[in-house]
Amino acid sequence: MTPAINLLKKLNIKFNIHQYKHDPNQIHYGQEAVDKLDPSLNVTAAQVFKTLVVSLNGNPKTLAVCVLPVDGHLDLKKAAKALNCKKVDLADPNLAQKVTGYLVGGISPLGQKQHFPTLIDLSANQLTTMFISGGRRGLEIEIAPQDLADILKATLTEITT
DSSP, X not given: OXXXXXXXXXXXXXXXXXXXXXXXTOOOHHHHHHHHSOGGGOOOTTTBEEEEEEEETTXXXXXXXXXXXXXXXXXXXXXXXXXTSSOEEEOOHHHHHHHHSSOTTSOOSSSOSSOOOEEEEGGGGXXXXXXXXXXXXXXXXXXXXXHHHHHHTOEEEOOBO
């Protein structure tokens, strides 16, 4: 089990686990999840969310997490405004791995080493369930968006272009 799954079990949150065989040559992790999840689920790219770690005002010690659909692009200005800072940049992948405890492509917004301010794209509100990384490549968690937001004390706001 991963820290993300352990946290959900501890909190007694309803969720489903979905696994698929990760292709080690694949670098588009979110799209791979869309393509490889059980076809009977009819999962679209708008339902599978990626987790991005960002730095605030160019400071690698001040970080936040953005959760958005894999087919979306993070709007850095919208994220900065939502986080009450002047500027947001994607964090260095090695730093993201170090601070979350997860490998890139398997970074879950749940069960990270420390809690960061978290933004979830508003599009999640239109879904009954969403898919997020379960903490490793090839492992997805299906969860209600409001449950995810509540656990993370996240803000649901528009952060995509």
